Amino acid sequence: MTAIHTLDVPGARLHYEVRGTGPLLLVVGAPMNAAAFAPLADALAEDHTVVTHDPRGISGSRLDDPEQDSTPELRADDIAAILDDLGAETADVFGSSGGAVTGLALVTRHPGRVRTLVAHEPPLLELLSDAAEQLAATDDIIETFHRDGIGAAWMKFMANAGFDLGGEDAPAPPPGEPSEQDLADSARFFAHELRGTVRHVPDIAALKAGAAKVVVGIGVTSGHLLTYRTSVALTELLGTQPVEFPGDHGGFMGQPKEFAEVLRTL
Template sequence: MTTTRTLDVPGARLHYEVRGTGPLLLVTGAPMASADFAPLADALAGEYTVVTHDPRGISGSVLDDPEQDSTPELRADDLGALLDALGADSADVFGSSGGAVTGLALVARHPGRVRTLVAHEPPLLELLPDAAEQRAATDDIIATFHHEGVGAAWMKFMVNAGFDIGGEGAPTPPPGEPSEQQLADSARFFAHELRGTALYVPDVPALRAGPARVVVGIGAASGGLLTYRTSTALAELLGAPPVEFPGDHGGFLGQPKEFAAVLHAVLSGEQDR
């Protein structure tokens, strides 16, 4: 059973969903919404109380000011507010992609509120030796969005991310034309979210100091992706090897049960035995 709720936070009204029983687990993405994590959340609901949400400005989470930029810090504060609304002092957190960056900001900004953070493929471009080139590529993607639209921007984004567009195993868009909501979410991502997320610099001393345990996750099939490089760089800074998860950057979409099994092993400590 899934319960849908809303929460007023500064500047926005968040849509979130609660399912399952057991220890509290927040699952977060950026810009991915709660619906994208539903199969994973369902697979985890037998062992956890799983909370998913639409990040501010995405899908059902409406902003007071549609032009407000979405930053990892703002999204981290939203997760803190969700914990307050749930009456929880702390929780485990799984964040993927931009949601992993949100999780890193949460650990740094709200010490003690995260037990274990699994940061799955955070796109931390500033950690790379070619950060200047990646910064320029990000600016070019955003400029492409403003001049040529969502489709052209996504194409350039995916190529820069390392996906073999048109090749075997390449991501394919859903059948039919994108919905108005998908177009709106994509526009928000490029105009107000991508730069702040990709250029975020994690507070490594705060992440290493605890009390949160921070685990970096990398997809087994992500070797050619930009996020493999950023995840490896973060793991090296934290002084702990990354954990391999099924699939690539979106492995929880295609293999939710297998992905959930690895996530449970990490959260329960079985992965360390």
């Protein structure tokens, strides 16, 4: 049984879902919506109360101003508001990709609200030795979106991320034609979310000094990906070791039960 909720927050109305019983666990993406995490959430709901949501401006979470940029800080405030709406002081958080960046911002922006954060492959380009080159590549992807459209931008994005678009590890496209909502979500990602996410610089001192346990997750087959490099860079700054998860950047989609088992241990 999945309970559907809506929540008004400054500038937006959020869609979030709750399933299962047990300790509270938030599963956070950006730009991935609640539906994309459903298999993982179902696997975790056997022994957790699992909350998923559509980030502001994505799918069912509507903005007052559609041109508002999405930042990790705004998204972190939204997660804190969801906790408030649930009457929960604290929760564990799993964040994937841009959602991992949201989680890092949540830990430092709302101290005491997170017990354990598992940040799975956060794309923190500012931490790389070739940050200027990578940020320029991101700007080029965004320019490609505005000039040539969503398909061309996604191709350039995936190639820059490290996926071999002609190889066996190429992400499988979803079946059928993309829906109008899929296209709208992609457009929002490129126009209003991508730049703010990859340019986020985590407060390392606050992460190390805070009460939250911060774990960085890396896919066991992600070694060729840009997010592998950013994740290793983060662990080096935190003085920790990464934890390996099944699959690559989207391992929770291909192997949700196995992924959930690793997550439970953390």
